[in-house]
Amino acid sequence: MRMKTVRVGILGFGTVGAGVVEGLRRNGARIAERTGLNLEVGGIADLDLETDRGVEVDRALLTADAASLVDDPGIDVVAELIGGEGAARELTLRALKAGKPVVTANKALLAEHGKEIFDAVERAEAGLYFEAAVGGGIPILRALCGGLVGERVERMYGILNGTCNYILSRMESDRLSFEHVLAEAQRAGYAEAEPGLDVDGFDTAHKAVILAALAYGAPLPMDGIRVRGIRGIASGEIEYAAELGYRIKLLAIVRQRENGIELRVEPALVPRQHPLASVGGVFNAVAVEGDLTGETMYYGRGAGRYPTASAVIGDLVQAAGDRAAGAAPRPRISSSRSLDLLPAGDAPLRCYLRLALIDRPGVLAKVAEVLGAHGISIASVLQKERREGEYAPVIVLTHKARESRYEAAVEAIRSLEVVGEDIVRLAIEDFDD
Amino acid sequence: MRMKTVRVGILGFGTVGAGVVEGLRRNGARIAERTGLNLEVGGIADLDLETDRGVEVDRALLTADAASLVDDPGIDVVAELIGGEGAARELTLRALKAGKPVVTANKALLAEHGKEIFDAVERAEAGLYFEAAVGGGIPILRALCGGLVGERVERMYGILNGTCNYILSRMESDRLSFEHVLAEAQRAGYAEAEPGLDVDGFDTAHKAVILAALAYGAPLPMDGIRVRGIRGIASGEIEYAAELGYRIKLLAIVRQRENGIELRVEPALVPRQHPLASVGGVFNAVAVEGDLTGETMYYGRGAGRYPTASAVIGDLVQAAGDRAAGAAPRPRISSSRSLDLLPAGDAPLRCYLRLALIDRPGVLAKVAEVLGAHGISIASVLQKERREGEYAPVIVLTHKARESRYEAAVEAIRSLEVVGEDIVRLAIEDFDD
Numbered sequence: 001m002r003m004k005t006v007r008v009g010i011l012g013f014g015t016v017g018a019g020v021v022e023g024l025r026r027n028g029a030r031i032a033e034r035t036g037l038n039l040e041v042g043g044i045a046d047l048d049l050e051t052d053r054g055v056e057v058d059r060a061l062l063t064a065d066a067a068s069l070v071d072d073p074g075i076d077v078v079a080e081l082i083g084g085e086g087a088a089r090e091l092t093l094r095a096l097k098a099g100k101p102v103v104t105a106n107k108a109l110l111a112e113h114g115k116e117i118f119d120a121v122e123r124a125e126a127g128l129y130f131e132a133a134v135g136g137g138i139p140i141l142r143a144l145c146g147g148l149v150g151e152r153v154e155r156m157y158g159i160l161n162g163t164c165n166y167i168l169s170r171m172e173s174d175r176l177s178f179e180h181v182l183a184e185a186q187r188a189g190y191a192e193a194e195p196g197l198d199v200d201g202f203d204t205a206h207k208a209v210i211l212a213a214l215a216y217g218a219p220l221p222m223d224g225i226r227v228r229g230i231r232g233i234a235s236g237e238i239e240y241a242a243e244l245g246y247r248i249k250l251l252a253i254v255r256q257r258e259n260g261i262e263l264r265v266e267p268a269l270v271p272r273q274h275p276l277a278s279v280g281g282v283f284n285a286v287a288v289e290g291d292l293t294g295e296t297m298y299y300g301r302g303a304g305r306y307p308t309a310s311a312v313i314g315d316l317v318q319a320a321g322d323r324a325a326g327a328a329p330r331p332r333i334s335s336s337r338s339l340d341l342l343p344a345g346d347a348p349l350r351c352y353l354r355l356a357l358i359d360r361p362g363v364l365a366k367v368a369e370v371l372g373a374h375g376i377s378i379a380s381v382l383q384k385e386r387r388e389g390e391y392a393p394v395i396v397l398t399h400k401a402r403e404s405r406y407e408a409a410v411e412a413i414r415s416l417e418v419v420g421e422d423i424v425r426l427a428i429e430d431f432d433d
Numbered sequence: 434m435r436m437k438t439v440r441v442g443i444l445g446f447g448t449v450g451a452g453v454v455e456g457l458r459r460n461g462a463r464i465a466e467r468t469g470l471n472l473e474v475g476g477i478a479d480l481d482l483e484t485d486r487g488v489e490v491d492r493a494l495l496t497a498d499a500a501s502l503v504d505d506p507g508i509d510v511v512a513e514l515i516g517g518e519g520a521a522r523e524l525t526l527r528a529l530k531a532g533k534p535v536v537t538a539n540k541a542l543l544a545e546h547g548k549e550i551f552d553a554v555e556r557a558e559a560g561l562y563f564e565a566a567v568g569g570g571i572p573i574l575r576a577l578c579g580g581l582v583g584e585r586v587e588r589m590y591g592i593l594n595g596t597c598n599y600i601l602s603r604m605e606s607d608r609l610s611f612e613h614v615l616a617e618a619q620r621a622g623y624a625e626a627e628p629g630l631d632v633d634g635f636d637t638a639h640k641a642v643i644l645a646a647l648a649y650g651a652p653l654p655m656d657g658i659r660v661r662g663i664r665g666i667a668s669g670e671i672e673y674a675a676e677l678g679y680r681i682k683l684l685a686i687v688r689q690r691e692n693g694i695e696l697r698v699e700p701a702l703v704p705r706q707h708p709l710a711s712v713g714g715v716f717n718a719v720a721v722e723g724d725l726t727g728e729t730m731y732y733g734r735g736a737g738r739y740p741t742a743s744a745v746i747g748d749l750v751q752a753a754g755d756r757a758a759g760a761a762p763r764p765r766i767s768s769s770r771s772l773d774l775l776p777a778g779d780a781p782l783r784c785y786l787r788l789a790l791i792d793r794p795g796v797l798a799k800v801a802e803v804l805g806a807h808g809i810s811i812a813s814v815l816q817k818e819r820r821e822g823e824y825a826p827v828i829v830l831t832h833k834a835r836e837s838r839y840e841a842a843v844e845a846i847r848s849l850e851v852v853g854e855d856i857v858r859l860a861i862e863d864f865d866d
Contacts, residue, residue, distance in 0.1 A: 023725055027583055034650050034765075035582065131580055137726030139580020146579065147564055147572020149468065150460055150746030217467050275732060278711050292456055292743035293570030296733030299708060301726055310725035313583030325758050332467075 003032060006320035007042030009075035011066050011091055012082035016105055016132070017044065018053035019309030020079060020316075025056065031313070037320045039313070042076075045069045070095045077319045079312055080104040085112055092117065096124040101319040105132035105308055111206035114219030119335035127322055129315035134207040135160065135284045137307030138300040139314065144214045144288070151290030153215040157429065158252040160207040162282035162302045163191050163198040164230050168248055168267075169280045172238045178231060190282070200229035201250065201265040208252035211286065212263055215254065218337035220263065226344040228266040237424060240354065240395050241269050244382060247277040251429060255347075260340035262347045268427040269352050275299075287431075295431075345404035350379070350428040353398065353406075355413065356391035356420030363418045364394065370416070374409035376401040391420045397428065436465060439753035440475030442508035444499050444524055445515035449538055449565070450477065451486035452742030453512060453749075458489065464746070470753045472746070475509075476502045503528045510752045512745055513537040518545055525550065529557040534752040538565035538741055544639035547652030552768035560755055562748035567640040568593065570740030571733040572747065573719045577647045584723030586648040590862065591685040593640040595715035595735045596624050596631040597663050601681055601700075602713045605671045611664060623715070633662035634683065634698040641685035644719065645696055648687065651770035653696065659777040661699040670857060673787065673828050674702050677815060680710040684862060688780070693773035695780045701860040702785050708732075720864075728864075778837035783812070783861040786831065786839075788846065789824035789853030796851045797827065803849065807842035809834040824853045830861065 008024075010017050024031075024039055032038045044057065045066035063069055070078055070091055078095040080102055082088040088106050095102045097120065104110070110117060110133055121128045131141045135158075144153070159165050163185065170181045182199065185191035197203045205227045213219045230250050241248050246269035255262040270277045275297050279285040284302025289295050301307040357363045368378055382395040398406075410423050441457075443450050457464075457472055465471045477490065478499035496502055503511055503524055511528040513535055515521040521539050528535045530553065537543070543550060543566055554561045564574045568591075577586070592598050596618065603614045615632065618624035630636045638660045646652045663683050674681050679702035688695040703710045708730050712718040717735025722728045734740040790796045801811055812830045819825040831839075843856050 019725075023583055026724070027585055030585060031583060137580075137723075138729050139576045142575055142579045143572045146575045146751065147570075147744060147747045149750050150456055150464060150743050152460055152463060273711075275708065275711055278706075278708055290570075290743065291459070292452075292739040292746075294734055294740065296571050296731070298729070298731060300729030306725040307727065310583050310723065311580060313725075314580045317582050318579065322758075325755075332469075 003036055003038055004324050005038040005040055006076045006323065007040050007074055008316055009042055009069045009072065009078045010044045011069065011078060011080050013044050013046035013053060014081065015305045016308045016312065017046070017081040018055045019305035020081065020312050021057055022055040023306065023309045023313050031317060035317055035321065037317055037324065039316055039320060042074055043069045043072065066091055067094065070100070071098065075100065076323060077316060078102045079316065080106060081312065085109050089113055093120050096120045096126050096128065099124060099126045101127040101129065101323055103129045103312055103315040103319055105130070105312060107133040107203070107206040107210060111209040111222055114209065114213060115335050118219055118333045122332070122335055127319055129319050130210070131315050132308045132311035134210050135286060135298065136300065136302040136304060137310045138284060138286070138298045138302065139311070140211070140286045140298045141214055143296070143298060144211070148288060148290055148293070148296070151292050153256065154289045154291060155253070155255040156211055156215065156286060156288050157276060158204070158208060158211060158286040159249055159276060159279050159284055160204045160252050160286070160302065161198050161250060162284060163195070164204070164250040165279065165284070166190060166282045167199070168230060168233070168238070168250065171233070171235050172242070172247070175235055177235055178233055199231055201227040204250060204252050205265045208254055208263055208265060211252070212254045212261060213333050216261060216339055218334050218339045220261070220339055220341060224341050224344065226264040226266065230267050232424070233267055237354065237426070240382065241352065244395070244397065245272055246270060246428070247272055248426065249276060249279070253429065257342050257347070259346070260342040262342040264344070264347065266427055268429045270429055271431070274431055345402065345407070347403050348400045349403055350400055350430065351398045351406055352426045352428055353396040353410070354424040355394050355396065356422055357394045358390055358418040359392045360418065366416055366418060367396070367413055370412045371398070371409055374405045374412070376405055376409055436469055436471055437757050438471040438473055439509045439756065440473050440507055441749055442475055442502045442505065442511045443477045444502065444511060444513050446477050446479035446486060447514065448738045449741045449745065450479070450514040451488045452738035453514065453745050454490055455488040456739065456742045456746050464750060468750055468754065470750055470757065472749055472753060475507055476505065478502045499524055500527060503533070504531065508533065509756060510749060511535045512749060513539060514745065518542050522546055526553050529553045529559050529561065532557060532559045534560040534562065534756055536562045536745055536748040536752055538563070538745060540566040540636070540639040540643060544642040544655055547642065547646060548768050551652055551766045555765065555768055560752055562752050563643070564748050565741050565744035567643050568717045568719060568731065569733065569735040569737060570743045571717060571719070571731045571735065572744070573731045574647055576729070576731060577644070577721070581721065581723055581726070581729070584725050586689065587722045587724060588686070588688040589644055589648065589719060589721050590709060591637070591641060591644060591719040592682055592709060592712050592717055593637045593685050593719070593735065594631050594683060595717060596628070597637070597683040598712065598717070599623060599715045600632070601663060601666070601671070601683065604666070604668050605675070605680070608668055610668055611666055632664055634660040637683060637685050638698045641687055641696055641698060644685070645687045645694060646766050649694060649772055651767050651772045653694070653772055653774060657774050657777065659697040659699065663700050665857070666700055670787065670859070673815065674785070677828070677830065678705055679703060679861070680705055681859065682709060682712070686862065690775050690780070692779070693775040695775040697777070697780065699860055701862045703862055704864070707864055778835065778840070780836050781833045782836055783833055783863065784831045784839055785859045785861055786829040786843070787857040788827050788829065789855055790827045791823055791851040792819055792825045793851065799849055799851060800829070800846055803845045804831070804842055807838045807845070809838055809842055
């Protein structure tokens with residue numbers, strides 16, 4: 001096999017950048033033997049050139065001038081591992097403009113600036129590779145673009161944020177509160193000091209937008225997407241859900257509906273026997289339902305130095321191979337196409353409602369009447385022993401109804417005198433329609 | 434995007450062939466829009482041109498002369514969907530020799546004639562694509578060649594035969610015997626009249642050999658691989674395993690050991706909390722452990738008209754794209770390299786032993802003594818109430834020992850007067866070392 005050397009410019013020498021350098025050092029010879037591509041680190045740009053990243057590196061490769069590294073004619077492929085939407089955006093556009101393929105792990109950039117970025121990709125005829133942006137080391141984007149390219153994707157369900165899944169798993173296994181587990185995770189460095197991007201669901205939403213773009217061939221706008229996080233989840237909810245045969249997971253839900261694409265991020269009840277329910281701890285998983293194969297599922301570590309570096313290296317090999325062959329990557333995301341997003345509130349769904357009812361005859365009937373008046377019918381009711389004061393927790397599982405109806409119904413129920421203020425509503429995903 | 438038409442010659446108009454024709458009819462326009470590749474059926478060869486396959490097809494495309502279809506200069510890519518090792522082998526070699534890429538679902542051909550086939554691929558510089566040969570609609574081969582190409586694959590565990598997994602799942606859920614479920618599955622058409630290829634583990638072994646070839650870059654010989662099927666599994670075993678926290682699955686196990694590659698197919702005890710244990714019914718799954726990402730898992734339908742057709746179509750897109758770009762597929766399987774297979778019996782493993790012991794003091798000590806003399810130590814013992822006659826079932830779980838030691842130890846135990854003839858030995862896979 002004729003060997004081809006491809007020189008990689010690495011932008012950002014943080015956790016992932018150092019992981020890529022170390023991964024190439026360890027497995028570069030193996031990759032060359034397998035693929036005929038010799039991936040060589042041609043330069044590493046970072047503002048901080050002093051901190052020891054714990055990996056061996058020739059200091060002559062380091063530079064603080066990222067733009068010059070991108071422009072260097074000796075650099076064939078650029079790996080953008082800076083993150084954020086500032087320098088990362090400018091350098092990505094700069095590289096594409098220069099006709100250089102870019103590998104990136106930057107989900108926020110792709111989700112928030114998708115139109116601009118994919119427009120630049122189309123004009124540049126250079127490839128953009130971003131397996132590392134979703135699901136860390138799980139090759140889910142390749143599955144969508146490659147093995148499943150012959151499928152019409154009907155729906156996707158993703159557990160896409162390891163921090164949230166870890167928190168929910170610990171809350172269940174050790175019966176702890178959200179606040180307790182979060183504080184602990186922050187002390188251990190598993191959760192950010194500013195955890196909002198994770199626990200409020202936005203990181204999951206970024207990844208969901210990227211999955212949808214690949215499945216449907218066009219970028220989606222972030223606004224208009226219903227995003228709920230896990231801050232409001234009480235450990236009691238997790239216990240009630242368990243009693244009913246469910247587990248609570250923060251899900252990204254992407255569905256091809258008749259009138260557009262449904263895309264929402266929210267904590268939802270998943271049947272315990274569904275494979276997604278058994279995804280625990282920091283693991284991620286994506287279930288894809290296509291019209292030909294039905295359900296396939298992809299599972300693994302969604303973050304971390306080496307899982308993310310592995311995805312970046314896989315993309316570097318692909319980018320290098322495409323470049324060596326003069327091939328553009330397929331399929332593409334077309335920035336000129338636009339997808340209709342189903343308006344938030346239009347999706348039909350089953351819900352879990354936890355109410356606090358005064359323990360008196362006829363009270364449940366009143367609630368059922370209000371739900372019925374909003375077109376929501378009850379599938380089952382679980383009434384618990386009274387826990388505190390005069391209110392007893394009652395859990396109502398509903399049949400399908402449009403989400404907007406629940407909002408109105410919950411408002412109306414809240415105004416009943418026999419109901420406590422605290423009403424919890426969570427989606428139920430049964431995967432059966 | 435410039436559209437490129439690629440004409441496909443389909444060899445074999447059976448279940449999968451008809452599925453590919455129907456899949457392209459349904460989703461061809463979508464694929465063209467996404468990839469710029471217009472996949473056109475240029476001809477369909479089958480000996481039987483009369484049977485209605487339930488799909489619309491222009492009769493002018495049908496021919497009984499497969500060799501001429503392969504030779505037809507209007508055919509760009511060949512899909513070999515005949516199966517078996519006769520005509521399929523000849524036509525595949527013929528197409529490769531003519532420089533035409535071949536897409537195939539034929540695991541037996543690849544596993545039994547790997548050296549010859551991959552040698553032809555290397556000489557031809559035309560690609561061979563075989564995602565459909567393993568795991569049906571699950572894009573596991575692309576994961577190994579693509580997203581995970583930067584990893585050193587430490588081990589793989591596969592549930593690769595839907596028939597076996599269905600039988601084991603039904604045996605557990607409905608407490609039925611192997612024979613009962615098999616007969617039922619045969620009547621319903623889920624199992625072949627000649628079920629040996631499936632239930633004796635050879636289909637699983639074929640797929641395991643292909644997975645190993647992709648992970649390690651060279652074909653492996655089928656002989657020298659330890660293959661055990663599920664015929665010997667009694668429903669009692671499934672119950673005892675459950676009591677001990679395990680489920681029995683027919684596993685393909687591929688491991689990079691210091692002295693070579695361990696490859697075995699056998700029914701094994703899997704901890705119930707491991708994701709592989711929850712793979713039920715006809716579903717397949719492969720867990721891959723790499724040095725960078727750790728464990729990833731891939732799950733879906735491993736067989737059937739449309740799942741297999743989906744994999745074939747994905748490969749047709751890839752083959753067409755590679756051909757359009759003049760690129761050879763990477764990475765390759767090198768027929769000139771050879772891999773060392775760990776001799777059967779050398780793998781260290783934990784075992785489940787079910788013995789029938791006379792219910793008398795000191796008997797278990799004798800068994801322990803024999804095991805100890807063979808270097809096998811006991812991890813735990815479960816003694817059951819006597820079920821029949823004078824023997825009581827006793828289950829012994831062992832610590833790790835080389836497999837060959839178990840064979841000698843079981844022989845020695847069998848010769849003890851206090852032990853019944855019927856000794857069951859199954860591997861335990863804990864995934865924790």
